[in-house]
Structure formats: structure tokens, C-alpha cells
Amino acid sequence: MSSTPQNRYKADLREFRFLMFEQFGLGELLGKAPYDAWGRDEIDMVLEESYKFACEVTGPLNAVGDREGCRIEGGRVKTPTGFADAWDKLREAGWKALAVDPEYDGQGAPKMLWCAVEEFLCGSNPAFNMYPGLAHGAGEVIEHFGTARQKKLFVHALFHGKWGGTMCLTEPQAGSDVGAARTAAKRLGDGRYEITGTKIYISGGDHDMAENVVHLVLARVDGAPPGTKGLSLFIVPRIRVNDDGSLGEDNDVTVPSIEHKMCINGSATCVLNFGDNGKCIGELVGEAENVGIQQMFMMMNGARIGVGLQGVSVASAAYLSALDYAKDRKQGAPITNWKDPTAPRVAIIEHADVRRMLLEMKARVEGPRALIAKLAYHGDCINALKGKDDAAAAYHQGQVDLLVPLVKAYSTDQAFKVTELAIQTHGGAGYIQDYPVEQACRDSKIFSIYEGTNHIQAMDLVGRKLPQNGGANLQAFLGDIGKFIAENEGHAKLGPLVKELASAHGAVASTAMRLLGWFQSGKMLMVPLAANRVLEMMSELACGWLLLDAARIAHQKLETLAADAPDRAFYEGKVHVASYFVKNILPHAKLGAEILGHEDTSPVDISDAAFAGV
Numbered sequence: 001m002s003s004t005p006q007n008r009y010k011a012d013l014r015e016f017r018f019l020m021f022e023q024f025g026l027g028e029l030l031g032k033a034p035y036d037a038w039g040r041d042e043i044d045m046v047l048e049e050s051y052k053f054a055c056e057v058t059g060p061l062n063a064v065g066d067r068e069g070c071r072i073e074g075g076r077v078k079t080p081t082g083f084a085d086a087w088d089k090l091r092e093a094g095w096k097a098l099a100v101d102p103e104y105d106g107q108g109a110p111k112m113l114w115c116a117v118e119e120f121l122c123g124s125n126p127a128f129n130m131y132p133g134l135a136h137g138a139g140e141v142i143e144h145f146g147t148a149r150q151k152k153l154f155v156h157a158l159f160h161g162k163w164g165g166t167m168c169l170t171e172p173q174a175g176s177d178v179g180a181a182r183t184a185a186k187r188l189g190d191g192r193y194e195i196t197g198t199k200i201y202i203s204g205g206d207h208d209m210a211e212n213v214v215h216l217v218l219a220r221v222d223g224a225p226p227g228t229k230g231l232s233l234f235i236v237p238r239i240r241v242n243d244d245g246s247l248g249e250d251n252d253v254t255v256p257s258i259e260h261k262m263c264i265n266g267s268a269t270c271v272l273n274f275g276d277n278g279k280c281i282g283e284l285v286g287e288a289e290n291v292g293i294q295q296m297f298m299m300m301n302g303a304r305i306g307v308g309l310q311g312v313s314v315a316s317a318a319y320l321s322a323l324d325y326a327k328d329r330k331q332g333a334p335i336t337n338w339k340d341p342t343a344p345r346v347a348i349i350e351h352a353d354v355r356r357m358l359l360e361m362k363a364r365v366e367g368p369r370a371l372i373a374k375l376a377y378h379g380d381c382i383n384a385l386k387g388k389d390d391a392a393a394a395y396h397q398g399q400v401d402l403l404v405p406l407v408k409a410y411s412t413d414q415a416f417k418v419t420e421l422a423i424q425t426h427g428g429a430g431y432i433q434d435y436p437v438e439q440a441c442r443d444s445k446i447f448s449i450y451e452g453t454n455h456i457q458a459m460d461l462v463g464r465k466l467p468q469n470g471g472a473n474l475q476a477f478l479g480d481i482g483k484f485i486a487e488n489e490g491h492a493k494l495g496p497l498v499k500e501l502a503s504a505h506g507a508v509a510s511t512a513m514r515l516l517g518w519f520q521s522g523k524m525l526m527v528p529l530a531a532n533r534v535l536e537m538m539s540e541l542a543c544g545w546l547l548l549d550a551a552r553i554a555h556q557k558l559e560t561l562a563a564d565a566p567d568r569a570f571y572e573g574k575v576h577v578a579s580y581f582v583k584n585i586l587p588h589a590k591l592g593a594e595i596l597g598h599e600d601t602s603p604v605d606i607s608d609a610a611f612a613g614v
Contacts, residue, residue, distance in 0.1 A: 005060035005061060005063070005064050005082065006060060006063075007055045007056065007059035007060045007124070008059065008062070008063070008317075008321065008436040009054060009055055009058075009059035009062070009120075009123055009124040009125075009317055010055075010317065010320045010321070010324070011051060011054075011119065011120055011123060011316065011317070011320070012320070013047050013048070013051060014570055015366070015369070016047060016116045016119075017044075017047070018550070018570070018574075019112070019369070019370065019373040020043065020112050020113070020116075020373075021040070022553055022557075023370070023373070023546075023549060023550055023553060024112065024373055024374065024377040025377075026043075026110060026112050026113075026377070026380065027040060029110065029380055029381070029384050030043075030110070032384065033384070034108060034383050034384065035108070035109075035110055035380075035383075035384070037107075037108065038108075038109060038110060038113075043113055046098070046109070046113060046117065047113075047116060047117075049093075050093075050095050050098075050116075050117040050120050050121075051120050053089075053090075053093055053095065053120070053121075054120035054121055054123070054124035054125075055124065057086050057089050057090070058086055058090075058121060058124040058125035058128055058129070059124035059125060060082075061080065061081075061082045061083060061086055061125055061128060061266070062124060062125040062126075062127070062128075062266075062436070062439070063433070063436070063439065064080050064081055064082055064266075065079075065080040065083065065125065065127045065128060065265060065266020065267075066127070066263065066265050066266065066439050066443075067080075067265075068080040068081060068265070068266070069260075069265035069266065070207075070258055070265070070266065070267070070268040071258075072255060072257070072258060075254065075255065076206060076208060076255070077205070077206040077207050077208065077255060077258060077268045077270065078208055079207050079208055079209060079266065079268065080265075080266050083128055083207075083209060083266065084208060084209045086125075086128060087131070087132070087161060087209035087210065088209075090132060090161060091160060091161035091162075094107070094160075095117055095121065096132045096133075096135075096136055096159070096160075096161060097159050097160055098113065098114050098117055099111060099113075099114040100136075100159045101143075104139075104143070104155055104156050104159050104160075105156065105159075105160065106159060110376075110380045111376040111377075111379040111380050111383075112373060112376040112377055112380055114376070115309060115372055115373065115376045118133075118306065118309050118313075119309055119312060119313040119316070119369075120313075122306075122309055122310045122313035122314070123313030123314055123316060123317040124317070125266070126264060126267075126310050126313070126314055126443050127264040127265065127266030127267040127443070128266055128267075129310075130203050130204055130264070130267045131164055131204045131207060131209065131267070132161055132164075133303075133306055134164070134165050134166055134167065134203060134204045134303075135158045135159075135161065135163065135164045135165035135204075135210075135214075136158065136159060136165075137165065137167065137299040137302050137303055137306075138154075138158050138165030138166065138167065138214055138216050138299065139154065139155050139157075139158030139159045139165065140298065140299065140302060141216060141233075141285060141295055141296070141298050141299045142154050142155050142158070142235065142285060143155045144295075144298055145233075145285050145286045145295045145298070146235075146285055146286055147286060147287060149243075150235065150283075150285070150286075152245075153241055153243075153245055154214055154235065154241070157212075157214075157245075158214060161210065162210065162211070162212075163210050163211065163212040163213065163214050163237075164204055164207060164209065164210040164212070164213040164214070165204075165213065165214045165215070165216070166202050166203065166204055166205055166213060166214075166215045166216065167202075167216050167296065167299050167300070167303070168183075168199040168202055168205075168215050168216060168217040168218065168236075168272065169181070169199070169218050169296065170199060170200050170201045170202075171183065171197070171198060171199055171200060172198060172200055176452070176453060176456060178218065178228055178231070178293065179226070179227035179228040179229075179231070181197075181218055181219070181220065181231060182197060182220070183195065183196065183197025183198070183199065183217065183218065183219040183220065183274065184196050184197055184219060184220055184221075184222070185219040185220065185221045185222075185232060185234060185282065186221075186222060187221065187222065188281075191283065192281050192282070192283055193219075193221070193234060193281070193282050193283065193284070194275060194278065194280065194281065194282075195217060195219055195234060195236055195274045195275050195280045195281070195282040196274055196275035196278075196280065197217075197219060197273075197274050197275070198271065198272065198273050198274070199217065199271070199272045199274070200271050200272075201259065201269055201450070202215075202269065202270045202271070202272050203267055203268075203269055203270075203450070204267065204268060204270075205255060205258075205268060205269070205270025205271075205272050206238065206255045206268060206270055206272075207268055211239075211247065212237055212238055212239045212241070212247060213237070213238045214235060214236075214237045214238075215235075215236045215237070215238070215253065215272070216233055216234070216235065216236075216285065216296065216299065217233070217234045217236045217274065217282060218231045218232070218233055218234075218292050218293070218296060219231070219232060219234055219282070219292075220232070221289050221290070224289065224290055225290065228293040229290060229293075230290055231290065231292040231293050232284060232288075232289045232290055232291070232292040233284070233285040233291070233292035233293075233295045233296055234282035234283060234284060234285065234292075235282060235283050235284075235285055236251065236253065236274065236280065236281075236282040237251055237253075238250075238251055238253045239251060240281065250279075251279070251280055251281060252274070252275050252276060252277050252278070252279035252280040252281075253272060253273070253274055253280060254272070254273045254276060255270050255271065255272060255273075256271050256273055257270075257271045258270050258271070259271075261446075262442050262445060262446070263439065263442030263443045263445070263446065264443050264446055300451060300452065301404055303451045304404055304405070304407070304408035304451050304452065304457070305372070305375065305404060305407055305408065306451075307408055307411075307412060307447050307450065307451050308368070308372055308407035308408045308410075308411035308412060309372060309411075310412070310415075310444075310447050311368065311411035311412035311413075311414065311415035311444065311447045311448075312365060312368050312369045312372060312411050312414075312415065314415055314419065314440050314443055314444045314447075315361070315364065315365050315368075315411075315414060315415040315418035315419060315440075315444065316365045316369070317436070317440060318361075318418055318419040318422035318436070318437045318440040318441070318444075319358075319361040319362060319365050319418055319422060321422060321435065321436055321437055321440075322357075322358065322361065322421070322422040322425040322426060322430075322437060323349075323358055325348075325425065325426050325429070325430075325435065326347065326348050326349035326354050326358060326425055327347055327349050328347065329347060329348050329426075329429075330345040330346060330347050330348070331345055331346075331348050332345060332346065332348065332351060333345065333346065334346055334350060334351075335351070335352065348425075354425060357421050357424060357425050358425065359576065359577065359580045360421060360580070360584070361418045361421050361422065361425075362573070362577050362580075363547070363577050363580050363581040363584075363585060364414040364417060364418050364585070365414070365418060366547065366550075366577055367414075367543030367544070367546065367547055367581055367585075368407070368410060368411040368414050368539075368543060370543065370546035370547060370550065371403065371406065371407055371410070371411070371539070371542055371543055371546060372407055372411065374399075374403065374542075374546060375399075375400055375403045375404070375407055378396040378397075378399045378400045378403070379396070379400055381393070381396040382396045382397055382400070395476060398468070398469055398472065398473035398476060399473065399476065399477060401465055401468060401473060402461075402465050402466075402468070402473045402474065402477055403542075404465075405457035405458065405460050405461040405465060405535060406457075406461070406535060406538060406539045406542060408451065408452070408454070408457050409448070409454035409457035409458060409532075409535050409539070410535065410536065410539035410540075410543075411447075412444070412447035412448040412454065413448055413454060413536075415444040415447055415448075416441070416444045416445055416447075416448065418444075419437060419440045419441035419443075419444045420441055422437040422440065422441070423437050423438060423441055454532065454535075455528075455531065455532055457535065458531035458532045458534065458535040459527075459528060459531050461531065461534065461535050461538070462515055462527060462530070462531045462534055462535075463527070463531075466512060466515065474512060477542075478505065478508070478509055478512075480545075481501070481505050481541065481542075481545045482505060484498075484501075484545060484548070484549060485498055485501055485502045485505060488548070488552060489502065491552065491555075493555055493575075494548060494551055494552060494555065494578075497548060497551075497578065497579060497582045497583075498548060500544075500582050500583070500586060500587070501541075501544050501545060501548060501582065501586065503590055504537075504540065504541045504544060504586050504587075504589040504590055505541060507537065507589050507590045507592070507593035508537050508538055508541050508589060508593070510593060511534055511537060511592070511593050511596060512534075514593075514596060514597070515527070515530070515534065518530075523599070525601060525604055526599055526601070529600070529601065529603060529604070530596050533592045533595065533596060534592075534596075536588070536589075536592065537588070537589040537592040537593065540585060540586050540588055540589045541586070541589055543581065543585075544578075544581055544582050544585075544586040544589075547574075547577060547578040547581050547582070548578050548582065550574045550578060551574050551575045551577075551578035551579070553574070554571035554572070554574035554575050555571075555575065557571045558571050558572070558575075
């Protein structure tokens with residue numbers, strides 16, 4: 001491998017333009033408040049320039065970060081070679097402030113465009129992008145819940161990369177059980193609190209790229225109730241911030257160690273100690289105690305969407321790498337001449353099973369990407385309708401709430417499957433560092449674990465999101481798909497595929513009723529046993545719907561295009577990927593309903609001793 005860092009990231013910009021302007025109609029929102037400064041030309045410019053940035057700045061550092069990792073020097077985290085320079089260039093380019101409100105010197109871009117840019121940054125270097133992503137999330141929490149003084153001191157600095165930021169939830173004894181947190185906050189009587197405790201697995205917990213890191217820390221004030229209801233959220237900067245925004249003295253936040261991980265090595269995963277010397281000072285986000293978990297959920301939900309984006313971005317990059325390799329690598333004769341030892345070797349993309357793997361990857365990338373685009377479109381509609389049509393805005397908000405766990409869990413599960421298939425497509429070459437897919441596979445595994453494991457997402461879906469608003473959000477989701485089915489089941493080309501979608505639609509609807517029955521009849525053990533499968537079924541239904549909708553659009557375009565038109569191949573790809581997904585992946589939704597009908601309790605019926613006799 002060359003000693004000069006090489007970019008190995010690639011994206012298909014045509015795909016993003018299709019989602020924005022052909023499938024989801026972003027153009028209808030542009031030129032009007034709050035997107036009156038945005039038009040097609042501005043969108044295209046941002047796509048081109050942000051992709052160029054990803055290929056020239058962050059992409060070449062992806063393998064560098066993986067090989068070098070982070071280390072502690074003099075009590076501070078030292079990031080890999082080139083990361084600090086990339087941070088400065090990112091600040092200068094302003095890509096992380098793209099969707100920030102102009103009040104904080106942002107560009108107020110649509111969320112659909114933000115998702116595209118985030119995919120470039122994540123896909124080119126997921127470890128690096130975690131640092132500014134977390135800072136942005138911390139800024140959003142303070143922007144939403146903070147006092148006027150806090151907004152003035154922290155929000156602009158976090159949004160624009162002057163300071164880093166984190167979310168500090170996990171503790172050694174608690175893990176995902178956040179309510180078991182022991183980090184303490186002692187009132188000092190002047191609005192400040194003394195913070196003591198230890199947090200673990202803190203992504204971006206310290207680094208040398210920004211002059212300060214602002215931690216959002218969940219802690220329990222003296223006398224607060226047990227569990228999550230007694231948690232408060234505190235702003236705890238590594239270096240104290242004076243009222244004029246200048247930096248003061250050290251705030252007694254130390255980094256005793258960083259984790260040595262399977263991957264995302266360029267992202268420092270820190271153990272943080274607060275108040276070892278009794279000098280760590282924090283202030284409440286806002287002014288109320290015991291509302292920390294509600295405040296933190298805003299950052300966590302944003303992070304969950306971001307992790308779903310990470311999944312799609314890494315999976316897409318791995319798929320496109322595998323596609324390039326398959327077009328270039330010559331091995332084996334065609335199946336029609338497999339017995340002829342003199343037959344010429346062909347590129348492996350000509351072999352049927354390689355083509356199957358490529359189309360499987362394409363389907364498992366484009367389905368979740370469309371799901372994320374749909375969520376982002378709902379978000380853009382909320383912004384456009386706010387204060388104008390509250391009922392319509394409420395519908396879109398309900399769909400965002402419903403889709404967040406699907407986006408986080410399904411997209412990240414698919415990422416690991418896609419990157420594994422990318423290695424398989426490369427064969428033995430995929431297992432070595434000469435090609436990027438082995439790192440992509442290692443990177444992608446963490447996505448299904450952090451920001452709430454995917455089972456936590458599934459339990460959130462079945463326990464909170466399906467019953468939300470009396471089930472109205474789910475009914476609207478199923479209603480949207482039902483409307484698509486009614487309008488397209490007679491389609492000359494797609495009709496049979498739409499009927500398969502209708503079968504999956506019925507399976508999901510009946511499963512929702514089965515869940516309700518379990519809740520009402522007290523069969524609560526069935527709920528966690530079924531939750532992951534229910535989330536997967538809903539996600540497959542949603543992706544099948546969105547891919548078929550894209551195929552419907554593609555058929556319309558193909559009818560008008562000349563045989564040699566450059567876009568024909570793109571639209572044909574949309575048709576084929578929808579067909580593959582509906583015939584090979586969507587049937588799992590119907591099978592899932594059948595499996596849940598057995599009400600199998602074997603995992604809870606088996607004794608501990610029966611798992612293994614050792």
C-alpha cells in the first residue's frame with residue numbers, strides 16, 4: 001500500500017438527485033420559507049462540492065485513522081495524522097452547519113440535502129465524522145432547552161466546530177440501563193453544581209482538534225428520585241467557559257483511558273472521570289432538575305438518525321467498491337463454457353452468483369437510503385408547515401417519530417450484511433487491507449450497538465411508537481402504503497410486485513393486532529421475543545414500498561427516453577432493484593408473521609443449565 005493516503009470512497013450523485021427531485025419532490029418546497037434561499041442550482045452545487053470535500057479531505061484519512069488509532073499523550077487524546085487539519089478544513093467549508101438556523105450563521109438547508117452531505121462525510125470517514133456530529137448534537141440540545149446565556153455561550157461554538165461536544169450517559173455498572181447511573185451533582189447554591197462520577201464509552205470524549213470539549217452529562221442531584229426520572233442534564237466543559245465566551249481554568253475532567261476497539265479506531269472512545277479533585281463544575285441545561293432524560297432524548301434521536309446514515313453510507317461505499325472490483329477482476333470462464341479449460345477468463349461480474357450478490361447489496365443500500373430520505377422529507381415538511389397547517393405538520397411529525405427506530409436499526413443491520421457481502425464478492429482479496437471492504441465490515445458492526453442497541457430500538461417501536469397517538473401514526477403509515485397499493489396494483493409492469501407488497505402490508509397489519517392482543521392478554525414475554533422481528537417486518541415493508549415507488553417513476557421515464565439515452569441504465573437499475581427486493585427480501589415479512597403466529601417461547605422456557613452442559 002502506498003504511503004501517501006489514497007481516497008477509496010465513491011458515491012453516486014445521480015441517486016441523491018433522483019431521491020430529492022424525482023421521488024420526494026423537494027423542489028416543491030424550495031424557494032419558499034423556510035427554504036426560500038434554496039433552489040436546484042444551490043442543491044447541485046452543494047452536492048458536488050461536499051462530495052469533492054469527502055473525496056479529497058476526509059476520504060484519504062479513513063485508512064490512516066484505522067491503522068493509527070488514537071492515543072493518550074500528557075492526559076489528552078491525540079487523534080490520527082491529518083485529523084486536526086481535516087477538522088480545520090471542515091470548519092472553514094461549513095458543511096456541518098449546512099442545516100443550522102441562520103440565527104447561528106447556518107445556511108438553513110433542507111434536511112434531505114443535509115442527509116446527502118452527511119452520507120458523504122460518514123461514508124468517506126465514519127470515525128472522523130463522529131467528532132463534529134456529536135458536537136452538532138450537543139449544540140442542538142442547548143439550542144432547544146438552554147437558557148439565553150447558554151445559547152449565546154455554547155451553540156454557535158458547537159455548530160461551527162470551535163468546540164467539540166459529547167453525550168455522556170453510560171457508566172460501568174449501568175450499561176444501557178441509564179436509570180442506574182450514579183454520577184452525582186451537588187448543589188453549590190449559586191446555580192452551579194459539583195459533578196462527580198465516571199462515564200464510559202464516550203465517543204469523542206476528548207481530542208486535540210478543538211480548543212475545548214463540551215460534555216452533556218446525565219447526573220443525579222442529591223435527593224432526586226431513582227431511575228431515569230431523577231436524572232438531570234448538565235453542561236460540563238473540559239475547560240470552564242467565562243461569561244464573555246473566553247476559556248478559563250481546567251474543569252477537573254480527566255481521561256484515564258481510551259478503549260482499544262474492533263474498529264472505528266480514529267474515533268476516541270473514552271473513559272471520563274469527573275471531579276476526581278472535587279473541582280468539576282457543571283450547570284443545568286436550562287433551569288429545571290430531573291428532566292435530563294427528556295432533554296437527552298433529543299440528542300439521542302438525532303444520533304439515531306445519524307447512525308442510520310452511517311450504516312447506509314458505509315454500506316454504499318462497500319457496495320460500490322465491490323462493484324468496481326467485480327468489473328475489473330478476471331477469473332473463471334462463463335457458465336456456458338465451464339468445462340472448456342481454454343475458454344477466456346471473464347470479469348467476475350459476468351458470473352451469476354456475483355451478480356446476485358451485487359444486486360442484493362444494491363437493494364439493501366437503496367432501500368434504507370430511501371427510508372432515510374423519506375424521514376428527512378417528513379422533517380422538511382414539518383419546517384415548511386409549522387404555524388401554517390398544524391394538522392399536516394402533526395402527521396409528518398408522527399411519521400418521523402415512527403420511522404426513527406426503523407432507520408436506526410434496519411439501516412445498521414443491513415450495513416453489516418452488505419459489507420460482509422462486499423468482502424465475499426472480493427473473495428480472498430476482500431479480507432486483506434489492500435481493499436477497503438474489510439475495514440468497512442469492522443466499522444459497521446458498532447452501528448447496531450451504540451445509541452441504543454437495535455433491540456432497544458425494537459422495544460421503543462413496539463412499546464412506545466406503535467401505540468403513540470392512539471395508534472394514529474401507525475395507521476397513517478399503513479394508510480399511505482395502502483393508498484400506493486390501490487393506485488398501482490393494476491400497473492401493467494409492476495402489478496404483480498405490488499400484489500406482493502399488499503401481502504406484506506397485510507402481514508404487518510395483522511402482526512400489529514397480534515401485538516395488541518399480547519399486551520391486552522398479559523402475554524408480555526412475547527413482546528421482547530417478537531420486537532426485533534416486528535421492526536424488521538415494518539422496515540422491509542417500508543423499503544419495498546419506496547423501492548416500488550421509485551420503479552414506478554423509472555417506468556414512466558423509460559417510456560420517454562431514447563434507447564441510447566445516458567439515464568436509461570439508471571432507471572433500469574431502479575426497476576430491477578425493486579423487483580429483486582420484492583421477490584427476495586420482502587417475503588420475509590410474510591414469513592415473520594407466520595413465525596410470530598407460533599408464539600414460540602423456547603428462549604425463555606429453556607433453563608440456564610440447558611444452554612450448555614459445561
